[in-house]
Amino acid sequence: MSAxxxxxxxxxxxxxxxxxxxxxxxxxxxxxxxxxxKSLVVEKSSPSDAYGIITNSHVLKPILVQEGDIxxxxxxxxxxxxxxxxxxxxDVKYAAKLMLDLNVKRVIVSDNNDLKGVLSVTxxxxxxxxxxxxx
Numbered sequence: 001m002s003a004x005x006x007x008x009x010x011x012x013x014x015x016x017x018x019x020x021x022x023x024x025x026x027x028x029x030x031x032x033x034x035x036x037x038k039s040l041v042v043e044k045s046s047p048s049d050a051y052g053i054i055t056n057s058h059v060l061k062p063i064l065v066q067e068g069d070i071x072x073x074x075x076x077x078x079x080x081x082x083x084x085x086x087x088x089x090x091d092v093k094y095a096a097k098l099m100l101d102l103n104v105k106r107v108i109v110s111d112n113n114d115l116k117g118v119l120s121v122t123x124x125x126x127x128x129x130x131x132x133x134x135x
Contacts, residue, residue: 008095009088011127012109012117018043019075021052025063026070028054039106041115042079051108051115052081083108088116096124 019028019040028040042052058078063070085108086095099107099121106120 006092006127007088008086008090008092008109008119009116011092011123012088012119013123014117016041016115016118018115019054021045021074021076021079023075024071025059025073025075025078028075029059029070032056039118039120040075041083041108041118042075042081044113048113050082050113051085051110052079053083053106053108054079055106085110086119087111092119092124092127095119099124 017031017035017037017040019031019042021042031040032038039053039055042054044051052075054075058080059070062073062078084098084102084104086098088109088111095107099105099119106118108115109117109119
């Protein structure tokens with residue numbers, strides 16, 4: 001590995017798709033499908049609130065296992081809040097360690113409670129693969 005310090009902002013995705021907490025699960029699924037995503041950032045209700053996250057896994061149990069109605073359940077019913085978050089200015093190795101230690105596949109990237117992006121295990125893997133290609 002190179003000695004060059006790589007920050008989260010160098011690896012994260014900045015094209016984040018958000019959804020309101022009171023949107024239906026159907027609306028969330030439609031957004032995920034439209035943008036080819038496995039998760040959405042759930043917007044804050046106020047400036048001092050925390051961001052949340054809804055993933056395709058959050059939808060599986062209430063819809064498939066418990067046979068819930070995608071038009072009656074809201075994002076609010078199934079999402080995680082607060083979502084794990086990291087600063088865009090920290091070394092990517094610390095974010096990776098946090099994610100692996102906590103078994104989290106994606107974290108929100110925010111600075112001063114302001115959304116900057118999302119970092120996923122896939123982003124970290126892509127970064128590692130790019131390093132191999134350069135060598």
